[in-house]
Amino acid sequence: xxxxxxxxxxxxxxxxxxxxxxxxxxxxxxxxxxxxxxxxxxxxxxxxxxxxxxxxxxxxxxxxxxxxxxxxxxxxxxxxxxxxxxxxxxxxxxxxxxxxxxxxxxxxxxxxxxxxxxxxxxxxxxxxxxxxxxxxxxxxxxxxxxxxxxxxxxxxxxxxxxxxxxxxxxxxxxxxxxxxxxxxxxxxxxxxxxxxxxxxxxxxxxxxxxxxxxxxxxxxxxxxxxxxxxxxxxxxxxxxxxxxxxxxxxxxxxxxxxxxxxxxxxxxxxxxxxxxxxxxxxxxxxxxxxxxxxxxxxxxxxxxxxxxxxxxxxxxxxxxxxxxxxxxxxxxxxx
Amino acid sequence: xxxxxxxxxxxxxxxxxxxxxxxxxxxxxxxxxxxxxxxxxxxxxxxxxxxxxxxxxxxxxxxxxxxxxxxxxxxxxxxxxxxxxxxxxxxxxxxxxxxxxxxxxxxxxxxxxxxxxxxxxxxxxxxxxxxxxxxxxxxxxxxxxxxxxxxxxxxxxxxxxxxxxxxxxxxxxxxxxxxxxxxxxxxxxxxxxxxxxxxxxxxxxxxxxxxxxxxxxxxxxxxxxxxxxxxxxxxxxxxxxxxxxxxxxxxxxxxxxxxxxxxxxxxxxxxxxxxxxxxxxxxxxxxxxxxxxxxxxxxxxxxxxxxxxxxxxxxxxx
Numbered sequence: 001x002x003x004x005x006x007x008x009x010x011x012x013x014x015x016x017x018x019x020x021x022x023x024x025x026x027x028x029x030x031x032x033x034x035x036x037x038x039x040x041x042x043x044x045x046x047x048x049x050x051x052x053x054x055x056x057x058x059x060x061x062x063x064x065x066x067x068x069x070x071x072x073x074x075x076x077x078x079x080x081x082x083x084x085x086x087x088x089x090x091x092x093x094x095x096x097x098x099x100x101x102x103x104x105x106x107x108x109x110x111x112x113x114x115x116x117x118x119x120x121x122x123x124x125x126x127x128x129x130x131x132x133x134x135x136x137x138x139x140x141x142x143x144x145x146x147x148x149x150x151x152x153x154x155x156x157x158x159x160x161x162x163x164x165x166x167x168x169x170x171x172x173x174x175x176x177x178x179x180x181x182x183x184x185x186x187x188x189x190x191x192x193x194x195x196x197x198x199x200x201x202x203x204x205x206x207x208x209x210x211x212x213x214x215x216x217x218x219x220x221x222x223x224x225x226x227x228x229x230x231x232x233x234x235x236x237x238x239x240x241x242x243x244x245x246x247x248x249x250x251x252x253x254x255x256x257x258x259x260x261x262x263x264x265x266x267x268x269x270x271x272x273x274x275x276x277x278x279x280x281x282x283x284x285x286x287x288x289x290x291x292x293x294x295x296x297x298x299x300x301x302x303x304x305x306x307x308x309x310x311x312x313x314x315x316x317x318x319x320x321x322x323x324x325x326x327x328x329x330x331x332x333x334x335x
Numbered sequence: 336x337x338x339x340x341x342x343x344x345x346x347x348x349x350x351x352x353x354x355x356x357x358x359x360x361x362x363x364x365x366x367x368x369x370x371x372x373x374x375x376x377x378x379x380x381x382x383x384x385x386x387x388x389x390x391x392x393x394x395x396x397x398x399x400x401x402x403x404x405x406x407x408x409x410x411x412x413x414x415x416x417x418x419x420x421x422x423x424x425x426x427x428x429x430x431x432x433x434x435x436x437x438x439x440x441x442x443x444x445x446x447x448x449x450x451x452x453x454x455x456x457x458x459x460x461x462x463x464x465x466x467x468x469x470x471x472x473x474x475x476x477x478x479x480x481x482x483x484x485x486x487x488x489x490x491x492x493x494x495x496x497x498x499x500x501x502x503x504x505x506x507x508x509x510x511x512x513x514x515x516x517x518x519x520x521x522x523x524x525x526x527x528x529x530x531x532x533x534x535x536x537x538x539x540x541x542x543x544x545x546x547x548x549x550x551x552x553x554x555x556x557x558x559x560x561x562x563x564x565x566x567x568x569x570x571x572x573x574x575x576x577x578x579x580x581x582x583x584x585x586x587x588x589x590x591x592x593x594x595x596x597x598x599x600x601x602x603x604x605x606x607x608x609x610x611x612x613x614x615x616x617x618x619x620x621x622x623x624x625x626x627x628x629x630x631x632x633x634x635x636x637x638x639x640x641x642x643x644x645x646x647x648x649x650x651x652x653x
Contacts, residue, residue, distance in 0.1 A: 015485075015488065015489060015492060016492075018489050019489060019492045019493060022489065022490075022493055022498075023493065026493070026498055026501045026502060027501065029501070029502055029505060030501045030502070030504045030505060031504050031505045136634070136638070137631070139634070140578075140630050140631045140634035140635075141627055141630065141631070142582050142585065142586075142623075142626050142627060142630055143586070144582075144585060144586065144589055144602075144605065144623065144626065145623045145624075145626060145627050148609075148619070148623060152616075276496065276497075276586075276590065277586050277589065277590070280589070280590055288590075291497055291500070292500075292590050292591065292592065295500050295501055295504050295592055296504075296591070296592075298504065303501065306497070307493065307494075307497065310494050310497070311492045311493060314491075314492050314494070315492060
């Protein structure tokens with residue numbers, strides 16, 4: 001198992017390196033960061049040349065990449081076009097996004113797997129039909145529609161209905177209340193008020209992410225579970241006279257877990273994509289916001305760092321998937 | 336959604352027993368060609384059939400509708416004399432109401448048209464790329480396979496909406512075709528993996544060995560012998576790719592990183608309308624509804640096609 005882990009980790013390093021090259025190519029082709037300066041009339045050539053030099057645009061692309069990489073491995077991702085450190089900005093937004101995505105993932109995996117397993121065990125029951133239909137509908141609906149519906153139709157009306165239109169119980173904008181904990185409001189700085197504030201803001205985006213992703217997990221778990229329930233070893237387990245509960249939990253579910261575990265971790269990349277939209281709908285200042293702004297304003301270092309961090313996240317979760325798979329199914333480790 | 340399993344397949348769940356089924360079939364079921372059975376199975380999938388009809392209507396709405404509708408998408412309407420504030424509400428004259436002087440029905444028709452047009456280009460290009468890469472990797476195996484699959488892994492590491500958005504930023508002039516090509520270039524990996532799997536298993540079959548033994552060339556075996564047998568997964572994945580492309584495009588345009596005027600799309604209309612989602616809901620909710628409709632119908636059609644092409648999946652299908 002240890003060799004398996006080491007080999008897998010070593011294989012992902014060149015993958016990350018190649019990903020950083022692709023990211024660099026993408027960023028170079030996003031546009032010219034000083035387009036405004038160039039198209040403005042009456043800007044002296046020296047000003048443009050100075051700015052080009054500051055941003056490193058006067059050097060060849062390969063040299064720029066090598067310089068960037070050399071600094072990046074030391075944790076220095078450079079400055080944004082507004083001359084602020086990139087890493088501070090990205091790590092702050094990654095924190096915001098991860099809080100949302102991790103909570104939402106855990107909830108949707110638990111709910112999805114539970115529903116999938118129950119509907120497989122009770123195949124063709126009313127629960128199965130209802131769950132399969134519901135999961136299919138939610139799986140097919142766009143994030144955009146689910147998020148907007150929750151925000152505009154349900155939450156805003158609900159807040160008005162309970163008479164808290166001005167100070168909504170379920171917050172629809174932002175990841176926290178601005179100036180929530182200041183010197184004038186020290187009573188807000190405790191643990192409980194900050195958690196409540198987070199929950200009232202995170203409720204809707206989390207619900208959105210859970211609704212769109214649990215359906216996929218439910219579908220896959222149901223399929224995986226049905227496959228193992230029909231396997232010969234499950235029949236053997238029943239023939240041995242084991243209790244139904246033991247057959248389902250120890251024999252069928254444990255084997256279905258291998259399939260479920262891979263899908264769960266591979267979906268993480270997709271979840272980041274889904275989180276971009278969710279964050280935009282609920283106006284969170286997370287990775288989605290960083291992406292949109294860095295592309296709109298053509299901020300090379302910020303965008304590069306964004307790509308780098310998301311690539312690392314995807315690779316790490318792919319590794320986790322591999323390890324989980326190998327841990328659950330010893331046959332995998334041998335190849 | 337769950338169809339009852341086909342009559343002749345419900346009983347034996349295990350592989351050993353299933354091999355007995357063809358022998359029984361010879362005298363209980365009249366002979367049908369594979370395509371006939373596929374079409375037959377598809378027509379019995381009720382949600383898929385309803386969705387197909389709705390989707391055809393949507394296509395008519397998007398592509399034929401604008402030539403018959405009395406308002407153009409760029410026609411500015413004046414508030415009629417003596418009308419009250421309700422004149423922008425949906426009516427027989429303006430089924431989706433009016434937003435900022437424009438007839439939303441005409442706008443949504445044009446947006447749907449662009450969305451579907453983009454999705455079709457994405458599907459054709461990405462399925463073409465995916466099938467090509469998957470077929471070559473699966474057929475030749477070994478080093479070719481390793482290189483192509485590592486490249487696929489690499490492409491999967493880059494979040495594809497972000498990659499498309501980054502490239503799209505630099506496009507000037509008409510944007511929709513470029514957006515479609517970028518989406519296709521970053522969206523072929525799933526299909527390539529599926530087709531590779533199919534090729535890996537089919538290349539070991541006897542009919543491929545037979546073709547090779549009579550001296551058929553590699554391209555001939557790939558295109559004439561193996562590829563026709565992977566048509567099922569290709570059609571299913573292509574269908575689902577249309578839905579995925581419509582949603583990806585809508586997401587990008589919603590973020591303001593997709594199509595730019597003079598082009599439009601459902602996502603673009605939603606983006607323009609989102610700030611007034613509560614006050615002037617017409618421009619926001621109708622395109623959102625249209626988006627849901629496209630996504631739902633395509634997923635149902637894809638589901639039906641999957642059942643029709645691969646009845647074995649029926650038993651374990653989600």
